[in-house]
Amino acid sequence: MKVEQRLWTIEKLIGLKAEINLNPAWQRGPAWKDARRVLLIDSILRDMDVPKIYLRKLPAGGLFKYEAVDGQQRLRAIWDFAAAPIAADKSKAFALNSPDALPPVGGCAIAGKTLAKLEKPLSDRFKAFKIGVGEIVESTNDEITVLFARLQMGMPLNPAELRNADLGPMRNVIQLMATSHEFFTGTRIKDDRTRHFDFATYAFAIGASNGTRDMKSPDLRELQREYNAKPMDEITALSAKVGAALNILAEVDQETGYRIIRKWIFVDLLLLIMQYQAAGKAIDITRFTIAYDAFEERRQQYTSEPDLLLNGRRRDAAPNDRALYDYLYAFRTEGAKAASLQKRNKALAKFFRRVEVR
Known part of the structure; x- marks a missing residue:
């Protein structure tokens, strides 16, 4: 230099x-x-x-x-x-x-x-x-x-800004997704200080690891650097996987009464969508949205007092209360840890059992 x-x-x-x-x-x-x-x-x-x-x-x-x-x-x-x-x-x-x-x-x-x-x-x-x-x-x-x-x-800089400054093909593909995909062009997530790039990075991390890898800031930066060194066809294949899942999430986000602006809801829903797509199942947008609305309404109701979900004698007791408790309890450890991601995924799946096209 x-x-x-x-x-x-x-x-x-x-x-x-x-x-x-x-x-x-x-x-x-x-x-x-x-x-x-x-x-x-x-x-x-x-x-x-x-x-x-x-x-x-x-x-x-x-x-x-x-x-x-x-x-x-x-x-x-x-x-x-x-x-x-x-x-x-x-x-x-x-x-x-x-x-x-x-x-x-x-x-x-x-x-x-x-x-x-x-x-x-x-x-x-x-x-x-x-x-x-x-x-x-x-x-x-x-x-x-x-x-x-x-x-x-x-x-x-915040971690997303440092990742955004880490030049390379993977960063370029993530940036392209964050600036052009319909989920991000239509979202209510404010793009303050590269937040869209941050969310897109999490989407690529989920696509690359299927929730088996920690997703703290150093982990995301390491993953980005790993993919910077990979052949372009691998990066393109991952981008296609992420884009297909975001296509579903973009439609859900426009139909739901609970716009998707929370990072971990975004991550958890994407992982679930990718699992359905990996299994060759087409997702029914209306059914998925109804399931998400029901889950999110209940999550917001009990997020501050999850222990109440264990009381089966409540008037509003529901079959998936234990699953919701497990989902909320998983955040007592770090939300970015792979163990927490997997626990949440297992619990969340119980709310989305019949959302594929029949």
């Missing part, structure tokens, strides 16, 4: 906006809250040091000249502060609002002001401010992954 150190003005970075990709596939989207964006701009106006930005130089002829390896949030905040106001997007041309009014800079007020409303000496100071830029002129994908992980140690 070869990195050349630069000092670029904010004015130059603004001029390069169209040439810098802030969202390479392995990066996260906007994550900074308003207070942090304001703090950055306030620091710049006061001539304080701000962390260096790392930009990877891309081959000539592409849509972008650079992609952001580190500093995405800082660049976005700078560009948004300098942007023209857009009525439908309050993040653009934001004002320097803070719970505690910001003190003046050099006798000039900044509190509550946008860039356009700052006095000219301050707006000129903002544009002339120099930021350290590490321009990565030679690198491999593996080197970028290592650099990205090291740079984030000051503010750790």
Whole structure:
């Protein structure tokens, strides 16, 4: 890897906006809250040091000249502060609002002001401010992954973001599933900080292991790296298996009265669907949805007091109460452990006994 150190003005970075990709596939989207964006701009106006930005130089002829390896949030905040106001997007041309009014800079007020409303000496100071830029002129994908992980140690990424940054064919296939499959395009699961990628990774882990493998964050990352080294036809076959199960879940999610937004419900239902499909059984969407609704209604009713399910004299006692108790009790150990997954799968199957097409 070869990195050349630069000092670029904010004015130059603004001029390069169209040439810098802030969202390479392995990066996260906007994550900074308003207070942090304001703090950055306030620091710049006061001539304080701000962390260096790392930009990877891309081959000539592409849509972008650079992609952001580190500093995405800082660049976005700078560009948004300098942007023209857009009525439908309050993040653009934001004002320097803070719970505690910001003190003046050099006798000039900044509190509550946008860039356009700052006095000219301050707006000129903002544009002339120099930021350290590490321009990565030679690198491999593996080197970028290592650099990205090291740079984030000051503010750790969540496990899904680290997996998303682990470049390779398996990551690319998971990302494609997370961004294009109808389950994720229609879900109510918010895609905050790569949550769709996280859920899709769990789907691939279930498909690869059939619930026989632990699914904690290190396990998922290890699995992703294992598949990165496998032939593409194996990755494609796994993707087809996952996609077929998600097709069923997408239809169920649109029909049910209990939208699928909880991670372990998502995982447990997918495992059950994959087992039916592996046995060559076609699932009746209506029957499966009815079974899921009945299960989920009961689960929500007793999730905080599962021991009540053992009282067979209750007025609402039902044949599958013991199975529901076993399902809920399995979470007393770690939900990501293979033993818990298998116990839940065995219990859940009792609620879905006649859901195949007849």
